[in-house]
Amino acid sequence: xxxxxxxxxxxxxxxxxxxxxxxxxxxxxxxxxxxxxxxxxxxxxxxxxxxxxxxxxxxxxxxxxxxxxxxxxxxxxxxxxxxxxxxxxxxxxxxxxxxxxxxxxxxxxxxxxxxxxxxxxxxxxxxxxxxxxxxxxxxxxxxxxxxxxxxxxxxxxxxxxxxxxxxxxxxxxxxxxxxxxxxxxxxxxxxxxxxxxxxxxxxxxxxxxxxxxxxxxxxxxxxxxxxxxxxxxxxxxxxxxxxxxxxxxxxxxxxxxxxxxxxxxxxxxxxxxxxxxxxxxxxxxxxxxxxxxxxxxxxxxxxx
Numbered sequence: 001x002x003x004x005x006x007x008x009x010x011x012x013x014x015x016x017x018x019x020x021x022x023x024x025x026x027x028x029x030x031x032x033x034x035x036x037x038x039x040x041x042x043x044x045x046x047x048x049x050x051x052x053x054x055x056x057x058x059x060x061x062x063x064x065x066x067x068x069x070x071x072x073x074x075x076x077x078x079x080x081x082x083x084x085x086x087x088x089x090x091x092x093x094x095x096x097x098x099x100x101x102x103x104x105x106x107x108x109x110x111x112x113x114x115x116x117x118x119x120x121x122x123x124x125x126x127x128x129x130x131x132x133x134x135x136x137x138x139x140x141x142x143x144x145x146x147x148x149x150x151x152x153x154x155x156x157x158x159x160x161x162x163x164x165x166x167x168x169x170x171x172x173x174x175x176x177x178x179x180x181x182x183x184x185x186x187x188x189x190x191x192x193x194x195x196x197x198x199x200x201x202x203x204x205x206x207x208x209x210x211x212x213x214x215x216x217x218x219x220x221x222x223x224x225x226x227x228x229x230x231x232x233x234x235x236x237x238x239x240x241x242x243x244x245x246x247x248x249x250x251x252x253x254x255x256x257x258x259x260x261x262x263x264x265x266x267x268x269x270x271x272x273x274x275x276x277x278x279x280x281x282x283x284x285x286x287x288x289x290x291x292x293x294x295x296x297x298x299x300x301x302x303x304x
């Protein structure tokens with residue numbers, strides 16, 4: 001009877017936890033802030049990345065893996081915070097999206113394994129086929145292009161020998177040969193002149209094309225960032241920053257670090273320990289950012 005009464009008393013308490021308005025993310029964040037822990041402290045003690053802890057506290061379930069893995073993260077996190085594991089798991093079961101179920105993840109893993117084996121088999125067959133084809137190929141033979149220069153040299157030598165013998169035999173035809181040589185020499189002179197002219201013509205456009213390239217490089221060097229963000233790290237702090245809408249980068253800074261970022265329009269910043277870092281934008285300090293262990297989100301400059 002006593003056990004039945006205890007269960008009846010515990011049932012309304014569980015319903016209050018489910019329907020009282022508090023979520024699993026809020027419960028975990030309150031417990032972490034009550035202990036004065038930052039996201040970096042959680043990472044040092046549990047090896048849970050700050051991005052994962054932040055996603056759990058903000059209940060961004062679509063960014064997390066299957067519920068089986070998330071429950072493992074929760075158990076590790078709960079041990080550090082020293083709160084009721086059963087309560088957190090029950091809260092999570094009420095908040096997890098219905099379309100994010102464990103068996104769907106298992107099916108996708110099996111499908112990817114099957115497709116991976118199929119791709120590996122196809123690659124192995126292709127490698128064997130290429131190897132067999134290469135072995136069966138006949139040894140390479142001398143191509144006609146390689147023989148052509150040698151044949152042309154022999155023909156030219158034979159023709160030159162015939163010309164010498166022909167001039168030695170007849171004296172009257174020597175004059176004709178000399179005339180033809182003179183005409184050939186006269187024809188070669190304009191060709192050389194034409195080639196020199198061609199070289200001069202081609203050199204001018206090259207110099208003209210080089211000028212706009214130097215102008216482009218000067219324009220790139222002259223550009224300077226409009227925004228310069230400097231930081232002074234006082235405590236171990238996790239930070240994520242995105243400049244001008246680009247790809248976000250995550251950092252874990254130690255005390256004494258002085259990182260600098262540059263941008264043209266905007267900084268999008270997430271800080272895991274608001275009291276652990278001081279910021280300065282274009283030489284102007286931003287003042288205190290928040291309490292120790294508090295997660296904050298900033299967009300600088302504030303007018304943007």
